[in-house]
Amino acid sequence: MALLCYNKGCGQRFDPEHNAEDSCLYHPGVPIFHDALKGWSCCKKRTTDFSEFLSIKGCTKGFHSKEKPPEPSSQGDTSDEPKAKPVKELIVQGPKSAEKMLRERPSSDEPRQLLPVKVSRSLEQALEKLNMSSEDKILQSSCPGRDKLMDGTGIYQGPESNTEVCTFHPGVPVFHEGMKYWSCCGIKTTDFSAFMEQPGCSRGCHCWTEKKDKKAVLCRQDWHQTSSQVVVTVYAKNPLPALSSVKANRTVLEAHVIFEGNKIFQAELELWGTIDVEKSFVSMVPAKVEITLCKASPGSWARLELPQSKLQSSPEEQTSSRTVCRLQQGLSPGQKGQLINTQSKGCPLKSLTGA
Structure with missing residues (x-):
């Protein structure tokens, strides 16, 4: 009775009574598939064609075998292929619900930090061309060349304030070829802070x-x-970095932008999500101010601010600002565009509403 030989590369039938030491031509090694090449570990011959691989003759003579070879425990132990790395289980946590975010929300009364400002070269060139005279410095209460941001004490509180000694810069801020300094003392630096x-x-x-x-x-x-x-953009022509400021804590943003034409824009809003204040910053270019807020946790915000947040242009115009927000909800696209143009020109709201 003829038996099937299970030696690799043989596959012939043989008679056990005529099974000699050189009857079988087989491969004692294992198949190797690496970089599109196929071959046996016991031979040097390699091919890219699978049919040709199957027809490679054995390299060793021996007895035919009727025993099935055991299955290899791991192919990586006997082949040139690299061992597969164990797959690590990755657990992805979904975004928090709005209710949970509100419960975990930090207090809006946290101290507000001044965000660092990056001034573009194009804005520095534009400011060089402007007449940086005293009429261009819009200060709440100030000394010549002195901004309230630099000490926070230049506020008139009565006749006794006149007895205080004022430390100030009599010159003007200069931005030239990447350098920032006051014209009166000439201490130059490249760092805005x-x-x-x-x-x-x-x-x-x-x-x-x-x-x-x-x-x-x-x-x-x-x-x-x-x-x-989150990037908030305020379109203001030629903002003055030395006189403007943007402050924030983890939930509140406060902007105070002074720009060309003796104009001031102020806004304060309570953010929809929380931010990392340390990684947030401000960029100023000739046409706008961009406030880049780094989210405390990745995800999508449904809106910029909480519904109860107040946006104001100045303390005197809180009512007008809230009117703008209500108007935008009930206007057509064309009317909204007219409202935006009206806002950007600083026109009174009655020009659109007829009030």
Whole structure:
């Protein structure tokens, strides 16, 4: 009775009574499939064709075998193929619900931090061309060349304020070829934060200016988001970095932008989500101010601000600002465009509403 030989590469039938030491020609090794090449570990011959691989003759002579070879425990132990790495289980946590986010929301009363400002080269060039005279410095109450951001003490609180010594810069801020400095003392730096912290170089009496000198306006705004960031854009021509500021804590954003034409834009809103203040920053270019807020956790925000948040252009215009928000909800696209143009030009709301 003829039996089937189970030696690899043989597959012939043989008579056990005539099974000699050189009857079988087989491969003692194992099949190898690596980089599109196929072959046996006991031979050097390799091919890319599978049919040709099956027809490779054995390289060793021996007895035919009727025993099935045991299945290899792991092909990587006997072949040139790299061992497969164990698959790690990846657990993905879905986004938190709005209710849970509100419960875990930090207090809006946390201290607000001044966000770092990046000034583009094009804005520095534009500011060089502007007449940086005292009438271009819109200060709530200030000394010549001195902004409230630099000390926070230049606020008139009565006749006793006149006895205080004022430390100030009599010159103007200069932005030239990447350098930032005051024209009166010439201490140059490339870092905007270091420029803002430079102490005044002169001492004298306070020179108060009236609040009515401010020209508060509404600016066109926009926002977009990625999975990790929210970018708020305020369209203001030639913003003045030395006189503007953006502050934030984990849930509140406060913007104070002074720009060309003796104009001030102010806004305060409570954010829909939470942010990482340390990783957030402000970028200023000639046409706009971009506030990049780093999300505390990746995900999508349903809106920029909470429904109860208040947006204001100035303390005197809170009512007008809320009216704008209500108007936009009930206007057609064409009317909304007219409202945006009206806001960007600083026109009174009655020009659109007929009030």
